[in-house]
Amino acid sequence: MERWSSIIIPIDVIMLREYRNTMRKLWLPETTTIRQSCSREVIGFVRDGDFSFLLGQSKALGYIAMSALPNLLSLKSKGKVLIRNTNSKQYRIGILEIITE
Incomplete structure (x- = not known):
C-alpha cells in the first residue's frame, strides 16, 4: 500500500475552482430576470396542468405577462407556444387560448 501512496499527486483545488467558474460563465447565461433565463424568452407560467381523459390530451391553465402578449x-404562430417543464430541456408545442374573466 505504501508504494502506491507515493505515486498519487495532490490535486490543485484552486485551479479546479477557477476552471469550474470559467465553464459556468461560458455555458450558463448570467441573467438578472427570469424572462431571459434560457435561450427562449419566458412569457408566462402554467398554474395547473394535467391530462384530460375526456378530451384525450393535456390541458393547462396559466398566466402570461401582459407585456409579452x-x-x-x-x-404568425397562430396561438402556438412552446411549453417546457422547469426540470427539462425538452420543449413541447402548446396552443394558447386567451380567457378573460
Missing part, C-alpha cells in the same frame, strides 16, 4: 399576438 402583443408580441405573441403579432407573430
Whole structure:
C-alpha cells in the first residue's frame, strides 16, 4: 500500500475552482430576470396542468405577462407556444387560448 501512496499527486483545488467558474460563465447565461433565463424568452407560467381523459390530451391553465402578449399576438404562430417543464430541456408545442374573466 505504501508504494502506491507515493505515486498519487495532490490535486490543485484552486485551479479546479477557477476552471469550474470559467465553464459556468461560458455555458450558463448570467441573467438578472427570469424572462431571459434560457435561450427562449419566458412569457408566462402554467398554474395547473394535467391530462384530460375526456378530451384525450393535456390541458393547462396559466398566466402570461401582459407585456409579452402583443408580441405573441403579432407573430404568425397562430396561438402556438412552446411549453417546457422547469426540470427539462425538452420543449413541447402548446396552443394558447386567451380567457378573460
